[in-house]
Each structure stands twice: as C-alpha cells, then as structure tokens.
Amino acid sequence: MKHASTQAINPVYRKRLLTHRIGIALSVAAMSVGLLVLAWILVTLAIKGFGALSMNLFTQTTPAPGSEGGGLINAIVGSLMIVGLATAISTPIGILAGIYLAEYGEENKVAAVTRFVTDIMLSAPSIVIGMFVWAMYVATAKHYSGYAGSVALALIAVPVVVRTTDNMLRLVPNSLLEAAFALGAPRWKVAMMVRLRAVKAGVITGVLLAVARISGETAPLLFTALNNQFFSADMNAPMANLPVVIYSYAMSPYDNWRELAxxxxxxVTFSVLALNIISRTLFSQKVPN
Incomplete structure (x- = not known):
C-alpha cells in the first residue's frame, strides 16, 4: 500500500503514466482512422464493383470507344499470362538466390552485395523498373509485348522471394542441419532436401506474396505490355491486362468503360485478398524444432 501511494504522488510516475495513456490513445485513434478509410474503400469498391459483374464481363472483350456492353476477358487472360510467366521466371531465381544467401551469406562479399541489391530493388519504385525494361527490351525490340511486361513484373517479384526464402531458411534449427551432415550428406543436398523442405510452407508464402505484389502493378505494364483492345494470346505483341485497362477506363468519359473499370x-482486389489469405494460412504452419 505504501509503495502504491508513493507511486500515486510521484510526479515522475504520473508524467510517465500520462504519456503512456496519450500514446495509447493516439495509436488507437490512428488505427481507427486507418480501418475506417480501408472499410470505406472496400465498401465503395464492393458497391460499384458487384454492380458491374455479369457474364459479359467474363465472355466479351473490351469495347471500342462509344460502343455499348463489352467485357474484360482479354484483359483477364492477358493478366493471367503475364503474371504467370513473371512468377515462373522469378520463383526459381528467387529461391536459388535465397538458398545461396542462407548457405554462404556469412562467407563472402558476393552475398553481402546480393543482399544489398535485393534491399534496393525491394524499395525501388515500380515505374523505374518499367522504364528500365522499356529502355533495355522494348526500345531494342521496337514494340511492346507481354514478354516485356513479364520481365518487368519478375524484377519486382524476385527480391520479395529472395528475402522471404533467406529469412525462412535461417529459421531452421542448426541441430537438424548437423544431423544431416553427420549422416554424410553433402552441403547442396542438405540445403535442398533438408533445409528447404523444412520451411517449404514459408517459401511458398513468399512466392504467393510476390504474386500478390505484382498482380495490381500498372506503371511497369504501361511501359512494357501496354494494352490491346482485342483478344490476343501472342506474348510477343501488345497485350491487354487488368491494371492498364482499369487505369485507362476509370478516366474515360463512357459510362460502360467506368463500370468495367x-x-x-x-x-484484382479479391484476387490479391485471396492470395494473402492463402499465404497467411500457409505461414501459420510452424517450422519443426
């Protein structure tokens, strides 16, 4: 009781308690504002977006200016092809680079440089990457293409996969690795068959997060894949995709275009949300001790 009464009259304690309560109140207020804005965005998107859902959206191509109706089948297929190829490019590169950093990251300067470049790419604006691919690929080929879009998205996804793989592999207990080495397994086999297998759920999570990261990117595709009003599966030509169509149609003067946007x-929002839910579910699997 004496200690409690001393704290009650101690001006330093009262000042700290007041500061603590103010900090908690500001944190709760900031969280509430953020959740309110997010809920506002999602509700508006649901009201506007569900009204645009129909069979035409998944069966018809994007309409010409001034025409009625239309859909997004060409943009949906184009996005799936571009993102799918970008994932196929970035996944093996990112996982192998992550394994290299985890296995040899403390032994040479190349790994330190790789980790530094990865951190830079993680924070690089996507439009810069799009301009880089335009200068190196599109300007050389002299035409836009789905391949160029996939390369740009792959450059964005690689550092996400690298960093996630590296961090997950470092969670594997040393005792598990020492047991594998004691059985005479070579280092490459321990890395691939023991260490990577132990955290495969986390690595898959990193890949899914990378896919979610690139699914809604618009700026890189404006410089690389551009757009196509017609249905086309030719990756070596301009290709329709959802982010660019949304960007273009949202600012158009036509009501049906804005509805399609x-x-x-x-x-795109529901796809990214589904990928995040799947990744969080996989991430909930614990690394074995």
Missing part, C-alpha cells in the same frame, strides 16, 4: 478493380 470498377469490375476489374473488384477482380
């Missing part, structure tokens, strides 16, 4: 935004 809302529908496309809903599709």
């Amino acid at each position: 809302w529908g496309g935004a809903l599709l």
Whole structure:
C-alpha cells in the first residue's frame, strides 16, 4: 500500500503514466482512422464493383470507344499470362538466390552485395523498373509485348522471394542441419532436401506474396505490355491486362468503360485478398524444432 501511494504522488510516475495513456490513445485513434478509410474503400469498391459483374464481363472483350456492353476477358487472360510467366521466371531465381544467401551469406562479399541489391530493388519504385525494361527490351525490340511486361513484373517479384526464402531458411534449427551432415550428406543436398523442405510452407508464402505484389502493378505494364483492345494470346505483341485497362477506363468519359473499370478493380482486389489469405494460412504452419 505504501509503495502504491508513493507511486500515486510521484510526479515522475504520473508524467510517465500520462504519456503512456496519450500514446495509447493516439495509436488507437490512428488505427481507427486507418480501418475506417480501408472499410470505406472496400465498401465503395464492393458497391460499384458487384454492380458491374455479369457474364459479359467474363465472355466479351473490351469495347471500342462509344460502343455499348463489352467485357474484360482479354484483359483477364492477358493478366493471367503475364503474371504467370513473371512468377515462373522469378520463383526459381528467387529461391536459388535465397538458398545461396542462407548457405554462404556469412562467407563472402558476393552475398553481402546480393543482399544489398535485393534491399534496393525491394524499395525501388515500380515505374523505374518499367522504364528500365522499356529502355533495355522494348526500345531494342521496337514494340511492346507481354514478354516485356513479364520481365518487368519478375524484377519486382524476385527480391520479395529472395528475402522471404533467406529469412525462412535461417529459421531452421542448426541441430537438424548437423544431423544431416553427420549422416554424410553433402552441403547442396542438405540445403535442398533438408533445409528447404523444412520451411517449404514459408517459401511458398513468399512466392504467393510476390504474386500478390505484382498482380495490381500498372506503371511497369504501361511501359512494357501496354494494352490491346482485342483478344490476343501472342506474348510477343501488345497485350491487354487488368491494371492498364482499369487505369485507362476509370478516366474515360463512357459510362460502360467506368463500370468495367470498377469490375476489374473488384477482380484484382479479391484476387490479391485471396492470395494473402492463402499465404497467411500457409505461414501459420510452424517450422519443426
């Protein structure tokens, strides 16, 4: 009781308690504002987007200016192809680079430089990467293409996969690795068959997060894949994709174009949300001790 009464009249304690309560109140207020804005965005997107959902959205191509109706099938297929190829490019590169950093990251300067470049690429604006691919690929080939878009998105996804793989591999207990070495397994086999297998759920999570990261990117595709009003599966030509269509149609003067933009935004948002839920579910699997 004496200690409690001393704290109650101690001016330093009262000042700290007041500061603590003010900090908590400001944190709760900031969180509430953020959640309110997020809920406002999602509700608006749901109201506008669900109104645009129809069979035409998944069966018809993007309409010409001034025409009625239309859909987004060419943009949906184009996005799936571009993102799919970007994932196929970035996944093996990112996982192998992450394994290299985890296995040899403390032994040479190359790994330190790799980690530094990865950190820079993680924070690089996507439009800069798009301009780089335009200068190196599109300007050389003299035409836009889905391949160029995939390369740009792959450059964005690689550092995410690298960093996630590196961090997950470092969670594997040394005792598990020492047991594998004691059995005479070579280092490459321990890395691939023991260490990587132990954290495969976390690595898959990193890949899914990278896919979610690149699914809604618009700026790189404006400089690389551009757009195509018609349905095309030719990756060596300009290709329709959801982010660019949403960007273009949202600012158009046509009501049906703006409606399609809302529908496309809903599709991208729900796709990214689904990928994040799947990744969080996989991430909940614990690394074995």
